[in-house]
Amino acid sequence: MHTETIIVGAGLAGLSLAAELQRQQRDYVLIEARERLGGRIFSKTLAAPAKASASLDSDSLDPSCFGSHCFDLGPTWFWPQVNPRMKQLVSDLGLGIFPQYQSGGMVIQSDTGFILRQNQSWTQNPRPMRINGGMQALIHALAAQLDHQRLRLACHLTQLELNADGVTAQCQQDGCEQTWQAQRVVIAVPPRVALRDISFTPALPKATQQQLQQLPTWMASRAKMVAVYSHPFWRDRQQSGLAISQCGPLAEIHDASPADGSKGALFAFFHWPAEQREAQQQTLKTQLTEQLVKLYGPQAGEPEALWIQDWAQEPLTAVASDLNEAPQHPSGGDQLMQGEPWQQRLLWAASECGGHNAGYLEGALEAAAACLAQIPEEQTLPMACSLP
Ligand SMILES: Cc1cc2nc3c(=O)[nH]c(=O)nc-3n(C[C@H](O)[C@H](O)[C@H](O)COP(=O)(O)OP(=O)(O)OC[C@H]3O[C@@H](n4cnc5c(N)ncnc54)[C@H](O)[C@@H]3O)c2cc1C
Structure with a gap:
């Protein structure tokens, strides 16, 4: 199968x-190893969960997730003042946005478990904004613009080989090998995951490999929890929902309710590192529910839904070295020394290869835009892509 650009x-x-x-x-063709779109953007809904599907039908887009009761287990926020590409994209796609709820007091839990309730909350500046219907709405709106014949879900790129005509890509889909010939390949995969899972012939230059290896996958070691309630009951007590804990299992909890407050939701990052979360997996939900009760009172003990997404357990996001080091922002990924022989045949687009905002959603858009600028415009080939 032939195409101009494999993403x-x-x-x-x-x-x-x-x-x-x-x-x-x-x-172009877009190849995705997971059975869903979005990568680190991942939302859950109170309705029936998305069914796994290797073809891009309405199930894999999970339309139930695009109402107001959709909750983010990956990214939640963007900051329009400092994220111009996100601001533009969200506006172009006609998505509604609303500010992170920050009114009222906050709760602080010390390392010994002592609880202090404050009347004032900590307000982030610039103020984070959320998208109506969750971050998944962004993915849904982008996917709606594509020719779905060009998408391959559950399709894992394993090998890239340079040849006289461009690049040959080997993929695994449903246990079958697929081979694509393209003029170029854009890798929009966390660089460390790409280095671990994709074999390059000829090998990438050593300097490039080292640079890619030094780009930690942002948030790969983290886990997120969302608890959903019938309404945001903490707001009734003039609480913002914000809680900071130094003992865990949860470290930082925020209001994650939909814009209209028709449900209450809290999202949290874990205080515990990946190893501890894994060791305590069986009792994790019980332990964090106990902590929620201590922080927010008995109503917090009976969520309608409670989800945990441990990104450290996701091999398509995290590699072993991501888990053993302190979370750090990737830098320098926008200045990769591609070198001979791959040059323009291979481009790197993941957020880790973004500029100032590497690691963030804005970084993903920066990296994608930088790749686009390297794809010659005049080279509009006949639509040679032959799709079964
Ligand atoms: C818990 C959490 C909270 C976050 N919060 C925020 C936030 O509030 N604001 C913000 O700006 N950013 C946040 N981020 C960061 C943000 O999610 C990322 O910057 C962004 O989603 C990265 O997008 P990406 O397309 O570069 O990579 P990804 O989303 O990681 O996409 C890469 C894709 O490549 C696929 N893939 C991997 N290997 C292969 C292969 N061999 N073949 C085919 N496909 C493959 C993966 O399945 C995945 O779908 C958060 C991240 C996490 C995990």
């Missing part, structure tokens, strides 16, 4: 690049 990874970076190539009526 590997259907997170925000890969999808936004695909949407732009689609707009320009360019020839």
Whole structure:
């Protein structure tokens, strides 16, 4: 099968690049190893969960997730004042936004478990904004712009080989090998995951490998919890929902209710590192519910839904070295020394390869835009992509 550009990874970076190539009526395929779109953008809904599907039908887009009762287990916020690409994209896609709820007091829990309730909350500046219907709404809106024939879900890129005509890509889908020939490949996969899972022939230059290895996957070691209630009951007591704990299992808890407050929801990052979470997996829900009760009172003990997403357990996001080091922002990924022989045949688009905002959603858009700028515009080939 032939195409002009293969995009590997259907997170925000890969999808936004695909949407732009689609707009320009360019020839591309988008290959995604998971059975869903979005990568680190992942939301759950109170309705029936999305069914796994290897074809891009309405199930894999989980339309139930695009109402107001959709909750983010990956990214939640963007900051329009400092994220111009996100601001523009959200506006272009016609998505509604609302500010993170921050009115009222906050709760602080010391390392010994002592609880202090404050009348004032900590307000973040610039103020984080949320998207109506959760971050997944962004993925849904981008996916709606694509020719779905060009998407391959549950399709894992394993090998890239340079040849006289461009690049040959080997993928595994449903236990079958697929081979694609393309002029170039854009890797919109966390660099460390790509280095671990994709074999390059010829090998990437040592300097490039080292640079890629030094780009930690942002948030790969983290886990997130969402608890959903019938209404945001903490607001009735002039509490913002914000809690900071130094003992855990949860470290930082925020209001995650939909804009209209028709449900109450709290999201939290864990205080415990990946190893401890794994060791205590069986009792994790019980332990964190006990902590929620201590912080918010007995109503917090009976959520309608309670989800945990441990990104450290996701091999398509995290590699072993991501788990053993302190979370740090990737830097320098926008200045990769590609070197011979791959040069323009191989481009890197994941958020970790973004500029100032590497690691963030904005970084994914920065990296995708930088790749787009390297794809020659005049080279509009006939739509040679032959899709079964
Ligand atoms: C818990 C959490 C909270 C966060 N909070 C925020 C926030 O509030 N604001 C913010 O700006 N950022 C936040 N981030 C960061 C943000 O999620 C990322 O910057 C962004 O989603 C990265 O997008 P991406 O497309 O670069 O990579 P990804 O979303 O990781 O997408 C990469 C894709 O590649 C696929 N893939 C991997 N290997 C292969 C292969 N061999 N073949 C085919 N496909 C493959 C993966 O399945 C995945 O879908 C958060 C991240 C996490 C985990």
